[in-house]
Amino acid sequence: MLAAARTQTVARTGGLVLRAAGVSTWSHVPAGPPDPILGVSEAFKADKDPRKINLGVGAYRDGNGKPYVLGAVKKAEEAIRASNADKEYLPITGLADFTKNAAKLAYGEDSAPFKENSIAVTQSISGTGALRIGGAFLARFYPHSKVIYLPVPSWGNHTPIFRDSGLEVRGYKYFNKETVGLDFEGMKADLKSAPEKSIVLLHACAHNPTGIDPTPEQWAEISDIVKEKQLFPFFDMAYQGFASGSTSRDAQAVRHFVSQGHQIALAQSFAKNMGLYGERVGAFSLTTSGPEERAKVDSQIKIIVRPMYSNPPLHGALIANTILSKPELYGEWEGEVKGMAERIISMRDKLYDSLTHTHKTPGEWGHIKSQIGMFSFTGLTPPQTKALAEKAHIYMTADGRISMAGLNANNIEYFAESVSKAVKGNL
Ligand code: LMR
Numbered sequence: 357m358l359a360a361a362r363t364q365t366v367a368r369t370g371g372l373v374l375r376a377a378g379v380s381t382w383s384h385v386p387a388g389p390p391d392p393i394l395g396v397s398e399a400f401k402a403d404k405d406p407r408k409i410n411l412g413v414g415a416y417r418d419g420n421g422k423p424y425v426l427g428a429v430k431k432a433e434e435a436i437r438a439s440n441a442d443k444e445y446l447p448i449t450g451l452a453d454f455t456k457n458a459a460k461l462a463y464g465e466d467s468a469p470f471k472e473n474s475i476a477v478t479q480s481i482s483g484t485g486a487l488r489i490g491g492a493f494l495a496r497f498y499p500h501s502k503v504i505y506l507p508v509p510s511w512g513n514h515t516p517i518f519r520d521s522g523l524e525v526r527g528y529k530y531f532n533k534e535t536v537g538l539d540f541e542g543m544k545a546d547l548k549s550a551p552e553k554s555i556v557l558l559h560a561c562a563h564n565p566t567g568i569d570p571t572p573e574q575w576a577e578i579s580d581i582v583k584e585k586q587l588f589p590f591f592d593m594a595y596q597g598f599a600s601g602s603t604s605r606d607a608q609a610v611r612h613f614v615s616q617g618h619q620i621a622l623a624q625s626f627a628k629n630m631g632l633y634g635e636r637v638g639a640f641s642l643t644t645s646g647p648e649e650r651a652k653v654d655s656q657i658k659i660i661v662r663p664m665y666s667n668p669p670l671h672g673a674l675i676a677n678t679i680l681s682k683p684e685l686y687g688e689w690e691g692e693v694k695g696m697a698e699r700i701i702s703m704r705d706k707l708y709d710s711l712t713h714t715h716k717t718p719g720e721w722g723h724i725k726s727q728i729g730m731f732s733f734t735g736l737t738p739p740q741t742k743a744l745a746e747k748a749h750i751y752m753t754a755d756g757r758i759s760m761a762g763l764n765a766n767n768i769e770y771f772a773e774s775v776s777k778a779v780k781g782n783l
Contacts, residue, residue: 392512392753400751408749409767411758414564414730415633416696419764424696426631428689432678441674448658448666450479450639451673457680458624458639462593462607467614469643476653477641478661479668483594483625484513486640490590490621491521492660493642498588500553505546507531507557509755511564511592514557523555531566536723536735538568547581555588560622561606562595562729565757569599569728575609579616589618594625599728601697603629603690619643626676628730629693635672696761700730703763707732710772717776731757740778747783748774 390398396412418424449455455477463470480486495502504523506514507530515525528550529542547556558578563569570578582589591610597603613620619642626637640657644650661667679685708724711717724732736744736756744750750771752758763771777783 396751403749405749411752411762414759416761421764424631426692428679428685429675432675435678436674446667446670448661450668454673454677455479455639459641462624464611474644474646474650475641476644476650477639478657479673480638480640482627482636482638483623486623486638487517489640491518491523495522504555505550540574553586555590557590560591560593560609562599565731566733567727567729567731575612579613589613590621592623595628595729597629597693598697601694632672637672637676700760703760706768715772715776717779730759730761732760733757743778743783750774
């Protein structure tokens with residue numbers, strides 16, 4: 357066909373007209389902002405300075421700054437290889453043994469819903485996937501409200517997850533800037549003034565991003581308010597074991613609520629406590645009134661999951677299940693979780709000492725030691741975090757959150773010195 361004739365044919369055929377005119381179908385798509393957390397890793401990767409430090413994403417690093425594959429995970433993988441497991445599809449709600457063991461880990465084997473077989477649980481694409489399934493389930497079936505209250509601040513992905521699930525997102529007070537602690541009075545007042553039966557998201561432990569958790573006594577008060585206002589509690593437990601080093605202590609809030617008769621939703625992640633980040637292993641569960649209702653809820657969870665991703669990946673669930681079901685691996689894993697938590701706690705002490713005693717950094721830094729879990733909410737301002745990235749090659753989220761796991765004996769002094777300079781305004 358001659359070039360002129362070809363142009364005419366193109367011009368006559370709908371969508372092709374645009375291409376003939378040199379305009380793409382996607383020319384109207386605006387560039388989106390980088391992800392507030394994962395975008396930090398991209399900026400870090402692009403930086404070629406040897407002193408660079410990534411304290412952005414919450415991913416554990418060992419004492420040499422290297423990703424850490426747990427010994428229990430390596431042994432579980434060997435056992436899986438030796439068992440010649442096939443690669444068949446999992447059922448829609450995942451590996452049944454794994455989900456049962458995940459529920460046991462969270463709720464405790466003596467809890468009423470676990471004993472009564474009334475927990476509807478599905479494997480999920482880690483914690484994010486669990487929250488997304490939960491959001492979709494609540495948007496479709498929770499009869500009383502389409503509003504979910506999140507703590508302010510909360511993990512950066514919570515708002516988009518729930519908004520994309522079809523819920524309206526509102527906030528309740530959580531962080532007190534003055535004390536760099538929990539705004540417990542503000543939190544209670546906001547929960548009390550939320551419309552009855554609203555959904556409320558609670559970080560079960562190691563609050564992300566602040567590292568500030570309510571005490572057991574405060575949890576008891578929160579549980580009473582949730583009961584009085586008939587709010588629906590949705591727990592996000594992404595760090596079980598990472599806060600205190602003990603998986604059962606970190607499940608205290610969830611277990612307390614359940615023991616008080618609350619029906620709850622729960623998102624679990626095995627990314628942090630088993631170091632299974634890229635394997636995407638998690639679970640979503642709901643407590644129901646009994647096996648009959650559980651079966652109905654299960655059937656609807658399947659209807660939500662099937663068009664999203666059909667069924668979950670196998671390998672990570674096999675690893676987690678092998679650890680959860682073999683007593684010797686379970687014991688080793690518990691020791692390793694404790695070891696990770698303790699290394700982070702030791703970094704907190706060192707950072708506090710260095711900021712206050714070595715570098716005489718202006719301000720109060722006690723929160724570095726009192727916060728728990730993977731993160732510390734330093735109180736550094738967005739201009740300070742920007743300066744730290746640009747001038748010292750130190751990366752963290754703009755809100756001043758640092759992943760304590762990114763600090764080690766080799767970089768903590770450089771970090772403290774740079775923070776101190778940033779605070780004094782002479783970086
Ligand atoms: C974080 O907060 O850094 C982690 O939960 C990782 C993520 O996906 O954001």
